[in-house]
């Protein structure tokens with residue numbers, strides 16, 4: 001039985017009879033092929049990428065596993081429709097906190113229609129895409145105090161400036177109630193476990209960056225980084241040694257606009273990724289500094 005994904009944070013959502021992705025209970029994510037060429041384009045990308053031996057294995061694991069396409073009942077009630085069948089990258093988590101960040105300082109690319117170009121450039125200018133080289137597209141946090149999910153409002157998210165994006169990235173890894181962040185600043189309690197550590201988000205982003213510094217196979221226009229972690233397991237185990245408790249995960253999603261790299265570096269994605277990494281590093285540094293100041297001389301052994 002297919003159902004609407006509980007943890008989707010951006011993109012087309014299958015609600016109110018609209019077309020959107022579905023999930024099964026076996027850990028599969030079904031993304032409908034959109035009516036124009038986008039769907040087919042994304043399927044072609046997955047076919048090419050999955051069998052591309054020039055892409056190293058350690059990079060393949062940043063992409064959802066592709067299981068081909070399948071005809072299933074569409075969420076909008078229009079009947080059977082071809083869907084991409086992918087691994088549901090959040091299915092292994094009980095209460096995942098998830099954020100979608102669209103990378104690049106532009107989402108349009110050469111040879112798109114005038115209409116599409118205008119639509120993209122408007123959104124790119126109104127969001128932090130142009131100014132920062134990335135924009136937060138959506139996120140949800142598991143609020144362990146309330147035992148429920150808190151979801152950022154799409155309109156507010158798309159209105160973030162640089163400070164808004166920074167605040168969202170801090171909030172994403174905080175243990176104080178997300179709904180209160182206007183009065184209480186995010187405490188970044190999970191930053192070291194989620195963003196930092198040997199298996200954290202930063203290490204994964206740096207590994208991706210290393211590949212993007214040389215890869216000329218694909219240009220990842222309008223593609224997103226999907227970050228996931230589990231805050232409950234950090235809280236249950238506690239302590240700084242539990243670097244793996246967070247199960248921090250980086251995946252790339254949305255390949256409807258990927259182009260052949262034609263031997264040229266994907267500087268749009270690479271530049272955006274570097275900018276995003278700087279934001280994550282800054283948060284980690286600010287947390288380290290705070291921890292140093294908060295450690296009393298007695299605890300320091302002085």
Ligand SMILES: O=P(O)(O)O[C@@H]1[C@@H](OP(=O)(O)O)[C@H](OP(=O)(O)O)[C@H](O)[C@H](OP(=O)(O)O)[C@H]1OP(=O)(O)O
Pocket residue numbers: 010011012038100102123137222224254256
């Ligand atoms: O439908 P909208 O206006 O929400 O725009 C979608 C975007 O949502 P946004 O408002 O930027 O969060 C959406 O962005 P996210 O996936 O939410 O980051 C996509 O860009 C989508 O286009 P495509 O399916 O990738 O070709 C966009 O869909 P299209 O409008 O291009 O169909």
Ligand SMILES: Nc1ncnc2c1ncn2[C@@H]1O[C@H](COP(=O)(O)OP(=O)(O)O)[C@@H](O)[C@H]1O
Pocket residue numbers: 007008009010011012013021029031064086087088089090098100224226253254255256
């Ligand atoms: N393989 C996947 N597993 C789990 N969730 C996914 C997967 N792919 C996408 N999603 C969720 O769906 C959202 C939209 O995906 P995306 O591919 O960008 O769709 P669209 O083309 O509608 O923008 C993402 O932000 C994420 O929450």
